[in-house]
Amino acid sequence: MKLTVTVPASTANLGPGFDAFGLALGLHDVVEVEVTDSGLKVEVIDAGGGDMADVPTDERHLVVRALRRACRHLGIEVPGLHLRCHNAIPHSRGLGSSAAAAVAGIAAGYALAGQPTDETALQLAAEFEGHADNAAASLFGGFVIAWGVGERFHAERLEPHAAIRPVVAVPAQRSSTHETRGLLPERVPLTDAAFSAGRAALAVHAVTSRPELLLTATEDRLHQDYRAPAYPDTMRLVRALREHGVAATVSGAGPTVLALTTTGILPPEVDVAPFEVTELPVDLTGVNVTAR
Template identity: 65%
Template sequence: MRVGDAVRVTVPASTANLGSGFDALGMALALHDVVEARVTDGGLSIEVTGEAPDSGRHGERHLVVKAFRAASRHLGATPPGLALRCVNAIPHSRGLGSSASALVAGVAAAYGLAGVPLDEHALRIAAGFEGHADNAAASLSGGLALAWAEGEEFHALRLDPHPDLRPVVLIPHERSATAVTRGLLPDTVPHTDAAFAAGRCALAVQAVTARPDLLLAATDDRLHQPYRESAWPATMALVRALRARGVAAAVSGAGPTVIAFPRAGELPSGLDTAGFEARELAVDRDGVRVEQA
């Protein structure tokens, strides 16, 4: 990494779980953060605009920086100094993978400045911070990610979502912390619910890639959403209202955003979406992009 070298990283948001695919399914969405990273002769500077503009004060605790440092150590290429310019469009703490996107951006920036193509270690570094790979894998590769772990190693398989998918996210003003919502999950679940989740997760893969007509059944969940309803009751009320009208819907990631798959991207008339901003977002099929700046 030479002083003056710079890259521009464009990284997509993601929705995780898609119902019962807890920590296993993620899909990239066409809403992007952009990070410009430049090697300097010393120190660290961070400029942030858009979402969470005050996060630049976090210094070495900033997620982009933490991931950049980890990837640089892995690559054996540590810059003398670093300047970051982050333009954030992904809402924070809303269940759209903003943390994973920041981690992926930091890893991708380190690889780009080192002149190394992204590889399987990039996912392991990014996912290692969160302990699950669904969001990070989707942001890295785009499309639908099937993620799993073997011990402390993270893996993912990318699949192409069906071209007719028209996701709509309904984003509330309130925020949610993943650490809090995970704390609401029980240590054990009934065997019948585990079997239900396994079947619906498998069905979701087929529904997203080949049979969108099966999405309503595929996005049903008993594994995590009922246990976390107290964290976002309005979110679950909207999920149920959508499903009652035949629209496949689920909590996006740790919430409180709702991910829905209405036909032609149009929500049912008369649906009460007070407190939520509805946005149609295409599926991002490319994943993170790294360009010389």
């Protein structure tokens, strides 16, 4: 059997929705999966993501690990695998590259078993990161709200407003989610928690129905300022864009900047150097698997 798996990038948090909000973006990794008689061969191809030299090409590869996990869950055995991974999503930039790889592997495993993805597919994919915001966005597409109950992950997909045109500003700098989480305090002031709760509730309304409220709805006091020492240029750009009326946030754990616009462009008076700026549509469909 031969499969082609197309999986979108994602952005998480959208300001106040820490570990809860995700939005799928129209930038895609493509994984070609072929079942062989034996062995494992993984080819990693730079399709625009860059920084592919440190990607493992053995059983440590995340797509392979996720695919194996899905196969174990579904009770199937795959004698051998040949993967060609066309990586367009930049790694360690806050655009959900790890979640996309996990979702690609899980979706491939389900397809090899002849099964549609189900609620457990999200659970399997999210277990690799410990939270479901990026994974749910890559799996379902659109705008997602993710949450956990005990050790179970859940997500609800909502339709984002058609006027929203995301723009990302991607730096050359890489960031580690583990390291930036280490900058977060164990406790925050009650006023900041209440502020973020209100903004997160407003963000759901803004993303789905009232994009003119996005600037206010994406205000955050929960995590971005605490992470600022890890990427000062990112926070400088976020603040400059917001001063010019753009709903800008840190994308996931950073250092990419997300701007939720309705024009697809950033104000020309804002200095975006040294970031690479790209408009990306919202991906509305999520992961897609086709037989070849």
